[in-house]
């Protein structure tokens with residue numbers, strides 16, 4: 198990989214993506230071979246917003262490579278409280294670590310931060326913007342379960358605000374995929390995302406009902422519809438209810454369907470799906486470790 | 502130039518921005534961050550008949566040249582504008598504005614959650630698309646009314 202920083206899934210070419218996924222496969226097949234690959238390496242964690250999973254899986258990833266973390270800790274106990282700019286904070290912290298992971302509520306924060314540091318910086322989520330490592334683990338999960346070429350995928354739920362959706366849809370344009378977007382009218386893909394997908398020459402199809410395309414899908418990627426997006430509770434219940442699936446919904450699907458979700462879920466995937474062959478969301482979450490190990494390995498200078 | 506055409510007195514040194522899209526003169530002043538409060542000598546012609554444009558605006562500013570950033574944003578709202586540099590009452594340089602690949606500063610990102618709207622040591626930056634501009638940091642696209650996003 199030729200990138201110094203990973204700020205957006207949009208910067209990743211097909212070759213980049215495959216380099217990470219291939220390395221992740223190697224790591225998953227033989228984790229012991231990587232156990233002291235980056236002995237002594239320190240990963241700086243800068244989480245300006247709470248995040249359990251991204252933070253834990255990055256910690257696990259660097260530790261399983263033989264390294265360790267230095268953690269800025271919660272914002273309320275840091276110098277940020279005293280009004281320090283993000284640009285200053287990252288310039289200080291880069292001196293403490295070999296690579297940085299940044300999660301920050303402002304969109305474009307990782308892009309800006311990367312302009313101020315020399316150590317590799319990974320975007321761990323910037324507001325409603327990008328979350329490229331989630332995208333990489335999604336792609337890895339899709340590749341393992343359904344393959345990335347000649348793929349028909351349905352992406353359902355909150356397509357307007359869901360950043361994982363935007364990054365994934367963009368990244369998938371590097372492959373031979375047919376993308377279907379299923380959402381209520383009010384939560385359709387925003388226009389900048391549609392613009393990008395068109396620019397990439399991707400043919401996107403938008404639906405308001407899952408039933409229309411469910412039988413054709415290899416992968417169904419479900420996201421949460423948040424209550425906050427609706428003016429009142431009853432409207433939310435009515436709309437959200439139409440985008441919840443259970444075992445009965447999936448009777449119309451192919452046997453080989455892979456059901457994914459970035460988690461946490463609330464009730465958009467019923468628990469009766471958990472025990473079926475369709476359910477892939479916990480595996481997807483676990484894949485965060487080998488994928489982040491692979492990315493760190495490549496950024497920290499793994500053997501080529 | 503006849504007396505009939507000469508609406509205001511000539512400037513000795515400064516810039517004449519000619520062939521501005523009719524109606525955009527005040528936005529041009531906004532790009533230059535001119536509101537008269539600093540005592541600049543400025544004259545404006547609005548909807549002046551023009552062979553090339555039908556109607557055009559003209560802005561003349563004394564003792565002032567434009568920065569590249571200002572020229573870049575100007576090109577977005579007045580693509581046909583000509584920049585005339587005046588020295589000793591004469592036009593000593595004349596050039597057309599060019600549509601740039603990106604514009605830095607001058608405009609604010611419309612996304613309230615964009616890092617460029619925080620107190621950080623960076624300028625806004627937009628890539629210029631065929632039919633709009635796009636924030637390099639947060640990806641927001643501005644298609645219409647670019648002038649509404651000129652920094653105040």
Ligand SMILES: Nc1ncnc2c1ncn2[C@@H]1O[C@H](COP(=O)(O)OP(=O)(O)OP(=O)(O)O)[C@@H](O)[C@H]1O
Pocket residue numbers: 510511512513517519559561583585587590591592595
């Ligand atoms: N000293 C000056 N003070 C104020 N305005 C001036 C001065 N000199 C020229 N201008 C104005 O600057 C513009 C360009 O002047 P110029 O003499 O090049 O006119 P032009 O030949 O019509 O140019 P163009 O071909 O660009 O239309 C005109 O609008 C003119 O009125």
Ligand SMILES: [Mg+2]
Pocket residue numbers: none
């Ligand atoms: Mg003329």
Ligand SMILES: [Zn+2]
Pocket residue numbers: 305610611612615616617636637638639640641
């Ligand atoms: Zn922005």
